[in-house]
Amino acid sequence: MRLDKFLKVSRIIKRRPIAKIVVDGGKAKLDGKIAKSSTEVKVGNILEIEYYDRYFKFEILEVPSGNVSKDKSNDLVKVLESSGINIDLSKEEEILG
Template sequence: MRIDKFLKVSRIIKRRTIANEACDAGRVMINGKVVKAGVEVKIGDVIEIQFGSNTTKVEVLSLKESPRKEDATSMYRSV
């Protein structure tokens, strides 16, 4: 699954276009490397996102194409 889509369906970022812009601006890293929006995410990857001065770090636990709202938070855990 693409990183921009994962961020949207897991509800870490509200819209896919915003996730896409964050990736293009270099604010998203997977396992310590800055990535573009088309990079594939795998289970076990650690995603780091910079929101202004805040940094959010999560580990990917599962990949679901269209989870329900209640199941979205089970796709990742905070590190």
């Protein structure tokens, strides 16, 4: 399954066009390498995504053949890491005066 479709099916990103923009913008890595939206996803891959001001790292547990129900979408990935990207505003305030 393509990476952009997997992001939609697993409900990591709600809409496929948005998933394609995020991935093709260089914000997704698959096993440590920058991925394209057409990259094939396999069980055991480690997926890293920067989305807005958040960073996520997932292990892919299952790749479905098609769409899945909302209840089963949680079984597709395991969250390994999740954090916000912190911006130090104090430095910006010093620069701006």
